[in-house]
Amino acid sequence: MRAFGNKALVTILGLAVLFFLYAPLFTMAVFSFNDSNYTGLPFNGFTLEWYAKVFANEQIIRSFGASVFVAVGVVILSVTFGLPAAIALDRYDFPGKAWFRRIVMLPIVLPGVITGVALLSFYVAIGLNLSLYTIMLGQGTALICITATEVFARLQQLGRSTSEAAVNLGANELEVFWKVTLPNIKSALLGAMLIAFSISFDEIAVTYLLTGRENTLPMTLWSMLRREATPEVNAIATLVVVLSVVLIVLGFAISRSRNALADTGEAAL
Amino acid sequence: MTDLTADTYLPSEGESGLKRAKRIDRRRMLFWVLPPTLWFFVFMIIPYGMLFYYSLGSVDYVTFTPGLSPANFIKVFTTEPYLGVMLLSAKLGLFTAIFSAIIGYPLAFYLAFHAPETVKRFVYLLVIVPWWASYLVKAYAWKTILGTGGILNTMLIGAGIIDEPLTIFLYNQFSVTLTLVYIFTPFAVLSIYAQLERIPTSLIDAALNAGATRWEVFRKVVFPLSIPGILAGAVITFSLGFGDFVAPVLVGGPSSLMISNIVINLLGVAFDWPMAAAIGLVVITLGLALISVAHYLEHRFQHRL
Numbered sequence: 084m085r086a087f088g089n090k091a092l093v094t095i096l097g098l099a100v101l102f103f104l105y106a107p108l109f110t111m112a113v114f115s116f117n118d119s120n121y122t123g124l125p126f127n128g129f130t131l132e133w134y135a136k137v138f139a140n141e142q143i144i145r146s147f148g149a150s151v152f153v154a155v156g157v158v159i160l161s162v163t164f165g166l167p168a169a170i171a172l173d174r175y176d177f178p179g180k181a182w183f184r185r186i187v188m189l190p191i192v193l194p195g196v197i198t199g200v201a202l203l204s205f206y207v208a209i210g211l212n213l214s215l216y217t218i219m220l221g222q223g224t225a226l227i228c229i230t231a232t233e234v235f236a237r238l239q240q241l242g243r244s245t246s247e248a249a250v251n252l253g254a255n256e257l258e259v260f261w262k263v264t265l266p267n268i269k270s271a272l273l274g275a276m277l278i279a280f281s282i283s284f285d286e287i288a289v290t291y292l293l294t295g296r297e298n299t300l301p302m303t304l305w306s307m308l309r310r311e312a313t314p315e316v317n318a319i320a321t322l323v324v325v326l327s328v329v330l331i332v333l334g335f336a337i338s339r340s341r342n343a344l345a346d347t348g349e350a351a352l
Numbered sequence: 353m354t355d356l357t358a359d360t361y362l363p364s365e366g367e368s369g370l371k372r373a374k375r376i377d378r379r380r381m382l383f384w385v386l387p388p389t390l391w392f393f394v395f396m397i398i399p400y401g402m403l404f405y406y407s408l409g410s411v412d413y414v415t416f417t418p419g420l421s422p423a424n425f426i427k428v429f430t431t432e433p434y435l436g437v438m439l440l441s442a443k444l445g446l447f448t449a450i451f452s453a454i455i456g457y458p459l460a461f462y463l464a465f466h467a468p469e470t471v472k473r474f475v476y477l478l479v480i481v482p483w484w485a486s487y488l489v490k491a492y493a494w495k496t497i498l499g500t501g502g503i504l505n506t507m508l509i510g511a512g513i514i515d516e517p518l519t520i521f522l523y524n525q526f527s528v529t530l531t532l533v534y535i536f537t538p539f540a541v542l543s544i545y546a547q548l549e550r551i552p553t554s555l556i557d558a559a560l561n562a563g564a565t566r567w568e569v570f571r572k573v574v575f576p577l578s579i580p581g582i583l584a585g586a587v588i589t590f591s592l593g594f595g596d597f598v599a600p601v602l603v604g605g606p607s608s609l610m611i612s613n614i615v616i617n618l619l620g621v622a623f624d625w626p627m628a629a630a631i632g633l634v635v636i637t638l639g640l641a642l643i644s645v646a647h648y649l650e651h652r653f654q655h656r657l
Contacts, residue, residue: 087556087566090466097462100455101475104482104537107493110503114496168388175381183385185643186392192587192639194595196612197632200619201399204629208402224395227388256380285487287598288612292619304488308602320489327484331477 108324115317133318143319146303150284153219153299157283158276160223165230165275170264172231173238174246188232190225195288198225203292213295221289226282230275237271238264281327400636406629414623424630433614434631441594441611444525448532448593449540449586455533456540456585463541464548476545483538491602494531498522498603523605531599536592540585547581548574579653587646591639611635 118130137143168187171177190198202221211217245267249259265272287301294302300319307316409419428434459479467475482490497503498521505517521527551574559569597612604610611631618628 087465087560087569088461089566093458093462093466096458097466097475100459100537100541101478103455103534104479107490107497107534108482108485110497111489111493164388164391167384171381171384171388175385177381177385183389183392185640186396187388188643189396189636189639192591192642194591194597194612194635196595196597196615197635200615200628200632201403201636202395203619204402204406204625205395205399220395224391227391231388256383281484285484287487288595291597291616301486301488304486305598308488308492316489316492320486320493323489324481324485328477328481331480331484 108320111317112321112324114314115321117314120313133314134322136313136315137318137322140315142298142303143300143315146298146300149215149297150300153215153222154280154283156216156219157222157226158279160219161226161230161279162272162276164223165227166234166272168227168231169234169238170260172235174243187228190228191232193225195225195286196292199289199292202289206293213293215295215297215299217293217295218290218299221293222283222286225289226279229279229282230272233271233275233278234268237268241267277331280330400633403629403632403636406625407633409626411624411626416625424626425634427627428630428634433609437609437611437614438631438634440525440608444529444532444608444610445590445592445594447529448536449590451529451533452537452540452589453544453582453586456537456544457582460541460544460548460581463545464551479538479541487535488598488602490535491531491599494527494534495522495603498527498530522603525604525608528599528604528608528610531603532593532596535599536589539588539592540582543585543588544578544581547578547584551577576653577655580650583646583649583653587642591642595635 113126115133116129116131117126118128118132119125168183172180172184172187177183199221202217202224206213206217246259246263249263254262285301286299287305290299290302291305298306300323304316304319307313405418406416407424408421410417410421410423428438459475463472463475463479495502499505500517500519500522502517502521504521505514508514509517555573555577556569559573560566564572594610595612596610597616600608600610600613615628615631618624618631
């Protein structure tokens with residue numbers, strides 16, 4: 084029997100943790116419908132005014148679009164360079180591999196602000212103007228590690244026997260990749276893409292330093308929260324949660340695999 | 353690309369099969385190693401080199417003068433507020449890691465051992481969703497809960513426990529830690545769960561059959577085996593806590609400014625690029641050390657399951 088320990092106690096503790104995770108979110112959702120300029124009690128009555136304001140706020144809509152644009156670019160960068168990095172780490176021994184691994188992992192532990200400062204001094208030196216693209220390059224560099232670690236963890240589980248067999252049977256590198264490697268890492272890759280997208284969509288530290296005239300959604304929220312927070316912020320928060328639920332469920336429906344579920348968020352440090 | 357399609361291990365004339373195989377293997381290796389290496393070189397190594405260049409110079413008002421002085425590095429370790437802030441960030445990062453693990457563990461345990469298959473997926477989803485919710489809004493939510501006009505104070509007054517709203521909940525290190533723990537607990541849950549899930553049922557059965565009590569099974573089998581998961585989660589939650597700059601601004605006070613806030617102030621307000629660069633390089637070095645330590649510990653505690 085797998086279950087062991089006091090079932091009632093474990094269940095109650097587990098539920099308590101879930102309550103801790105959801106109480107603040109639930110609070111925000113409730114106040115997004117409160118007919119009051121102020122986020123807090125008392126509850127004056129139900130309104131959809133804040134949602135209407137969000138959809139009428141051109142700046143919010145535009146920064147939402149910018150965030151999606153940046154996040155898509157970041158996912159592409161993360162996969163383009165993280166996937167080869169994972170395969171290199173899994174399959175080959177090469178000079179400097181220990182340092183290669185450290186550099187791949189570094190952005191996981193490095194504060195975003197430091198990544199931002201380093202890239203900003205680089206951009207200034209080569210005369211690159213700040214824009215959504217500079218944010219994309221910065222976040223992309225920081226999030227290559229997501230695809231690299233997720234895919235690497237999966238490749239380690241798989242072992243090398245199938246790809247080596249394919250090589251011995253005369254398959255070239257691209258054939259091995261398309262017909263053997265990719266089908267086996269699909270769900271890990273999808274999980275990594277979801278994580279990279281969500282982190283990018285919510286990223287503040289790197290973005291804060293590399294942003295140009297156009298802002299992403301978190302930057303717009305940041306300036307709203309620092310000036311004067313209206314319940315509009317609650318409405319945006321609730322919408323983002325609902326949207327992410329839809330995205331996650333959609334992601335799992337597409338992958339149709341329990342593995343994608345187990346991979347999401349699994350750290351491979 | 354065309355070269356790769358022609359690759360096989362068939363021996364050709366004038367070259368031994370083994371030699372050719374090695375050459376092909378090398379080419380296949382470069383195919384995967386080169387692109388990420390080039391990217392990291394341009395977008396990480398060169399920028400870090402720029403930081404190094406700046407860190408050795410100095411700034412006079414707003415003009416940068418290159419130099420070769422280690423003064424800024426010495427300042428990081430000898431002049432306030434730098435060292436103090438660094439230590440405070442490490443302390444809050446450590447608190448974040450420890451409390452996230454303690455709070456996350458029961459839920460991870462429930463998921464791994466008690467949740468029925470049907471509920472499991474749903475609960476797992478419930479852990480992921482708060483992680484996707486906007487980071488800023490989660491920090492802001494605690495402000496509305498802990499503030500003087502907040503829900504906690506309103507409830508405490510309503511229950512007759514206090515007469516006047518308390519100010520001790522917000523704008524201090526407690527509120528910063530609470531917010532960070534709240535935001536990063538899902539990471540701890542997922543990472544501990546991934547490790548618990550790998551523990552074979554047979555191992556627990558064996559221990560129980562051998563006469564161990566359930567508490568002994570936990571203390572001597574399950575908990576030691578879950579340590580790599582706790583560590584992996586802790587490295588991430590520590591780092592995220594250490595480098596955070598949002599929580600100190602939204603729910604923290606002047607006493608809880610962290611290293612990222614100092615770096616941003618140095619860039620924006622003080623325009624002291626060399627100092628910011630020196631701090632950046634020190635943190636990068638610490639980060640590399642942390643990775644090496646984590647890698648070592650993981651191998652030390654990881655058992656084949």
